[in-house]
Amino acid sequence: MKKLTNVINVLTEEKQTFYNGYDLETNLISAIIFATEDGRKILDGRKILDDEYRTAITHKAKIEYITSKNGGIKVYSPVFDMIAYEQQ
Numbered sequence: 887m888k889k890l891t892n893v894i895n896v897l898t899e900e901k902q903t904f905y906n907g908y909d910l911e912t913n914l915i916s917a918i919i920f921a922t923e924d925g926r927k928i929l930d931g932r933k934i935l936d937d938e939y940r941t942a943i944t945h946k947a948k949i950e951y952i953t954s955k956n957g958g959i960k961v962y963s964p965v966f967d968m969i970a971y972e973q974q
Contacts, residue, residue, distance in 0.1 A: 890973040893917035897967045910961040914970040915943055918963065 891904045891913040902920065904913045919934050933939055947963040954960065960971040 891970055892973050893968055893970045895921065895966075895968050903973075910959065910970040910972065911944070911949055914949070914961050914963060914968060915940055915947065917968060917970065918943055918947060918966050921966070921968070 888905055888907050891906075891908075891910060893902045893904070893914055894900070900921070902917045904916065906913070908916075916934060919940070946965060948965050950962045950964065952960040952962055952969075958971070958974075960969055962969045
């Protein structure tokens with residue numbers, strides 16, 4: 887099922903929006919790749935699909951899961967200062 891995921895850079899307030907069936911962590915990692923210098927140099931999309939590269943970014947990002955009072959889940963990377971959440 888497709889859903890709308892927003893990823894926001896906490897420092898710059900830049901926002902990326904994804905409409906797909908992927909989970910919050912997957913979308914957060916995609917947003918991190920697009921937001922970095924490596925991501926800006928992507929011409930053909932191969933790096934975004936490279937499992938080994940995505941795994942390295944995931945490890946570096948130190949992903950944290952945050953549960954809000956109403957039970958909603960957010961995914962946060964303190965290293966990249968980015969947070970992902972589903973738009974209601």
